[in-house]
Amino acid sequence: MTPYTALLDRVRAGALGPDPAALRIAVAFTTRQAVRHDGRGTGYRNEVLSLRLAGAVGSCAVEPGALPEHALDDCVGADVAGLLDHPLEPVRVAALDAYLMHTAPHTPANGAESVPLPSGTSLEKSRARARAVVELLDLPAGATVLVVGVVNSLLEELGSCGLGHVPCDLKGGTTEWGEPVVRDALAAADGCDALLVSGMTLGNGTFEPLREHAVRHGKQLVMFAQTGSAVLPHFLGHGVSAVCAEPYPFFWLDGGPGVVHRYRATGGRR
Structure with a gap:
């Protein structure tokens, strides 16, 4: 078992905070960015999926254009436990990040x-x-x-x-x-x-x-x-x-x- 799998198991069991099945995602959104810093000759693009859980936001970057449109609809109003088993890896990561930001913020x-x-x-x-x-x-x-x-x-x-x-x-x-x-x-x-x-x-x-x-x-x-x-x-x-x-x-x-x-x-x- 990898540390990541062990962490998921602890979250699912409510060992690090509230039962994730009792917590629902209120807002799901993507942030898209194209940038070329002043003085630089090259640029790049970013796209990030973010999920809002109470006062916390969890995020996972994706390749620009790779996230299906239905992903946001899948997440809004869904419970965190269900999203931890979502077929899309970025959704699973963002849901885990939102849960851990909610239970143990950066302090x-x-x-x-x-x-x-x-x-x-x-x-x-x-x-x-x-x-x-x-x-x-x-x-x-x-x-x-x-x-x-x-x-x-x-x-x-x-x-x-x-x-x-x-x-x-x-x-x-x-x-x-x-x-x-x-x-x-x-x-x-x-x-x-x-x-x-x-x-x-x-x-x-x-x-x-x-x-x-x-x-x-x-x-x-x-x-x-x-x-x-x-x-x-x-x-x-x-x-x-x-x-x-x-x-x-x-x-x-x-x-x-x-x-x-x-x-x-x-x-x-x-």
């Missing part, structure tokens, strides 16, 4: 260190978030980091810290600076000293092999998570060494101040 009592993000342009906020993420790595200069889920600001920040990187994304392509983006994360992981991984891997089924690799080789695995921001801290000490959690609303939605929540294996959830 110091739950192990979170809140890091403010300043107001500013989309690029300024992206770089501020990148600093908060990269600070969770404990590596000597010259080490190489596998970055799964290419974010140019993260690659830029790694370079400023004297760290090398191998960019990886299922879509392939090139980075802002023309570097090739590899598609096979596990094949690339063997040659890297640490892993910096997007929470989106929860929603596309690629998280568990990376977690197992980190455990097997004793490597740091730092997660930056808009997807599953309340889920991933539960894996601290089980292959995940640190998490930078960023629940909805995400930094790219407005120019005002924001916040991310950092967890480390020595002080996170269990």
Whole structure:
């Protein structure tokens, strides 16, 4: 049984809070974004499914255009227990994230260190978030980091810290600076000293092999998570060494101040 399966079993049994069958999703929505930061030559698109449970919002990123229209209708008014068994993985992840955000929000009592993000342009906020993420790595200069889920600001920040990187994304392509983006994360992981991984891997089924690799080789695995921001801290000490959690609303939605929540294996959830 994987830690993810064990976590699901505990939630279904009501071991981490109220019976999920008694809790219903009030609002389901998607957020679509296209961005090209000022001064950057390339852009990208995001799409995120979010579910509102009481005062909490759980989220899971999806490939743009991949989420069926009926997914929102399936979620609205549905109980969380039923959505944890929904045929679509992003719905299951978003439902789990919403439940855990509801029962154990990102607070110091739950192990979170809140890091403010300043107001500013989309690029300024992206770089501020990148600093908060990269600070969770404990590596000597010259080490190489596998970055799964290419974010140019993260690659830029790694370079400023004297760290090398191998960019990886299922879509392939090139980075802002023309570097090739590899598609096979596990094949690339063997040659890297640490892993910096997007929470989106929860929603596309690629998280568990990376977690197992980190455990097997004793490597740091730092997660930056808009997807599953309340889920991933539960894996601290089980292959995940640190998490930078960023629940909805995400930094790219407005120019005002924001916040991310950092967890480390020595002080996170269990």
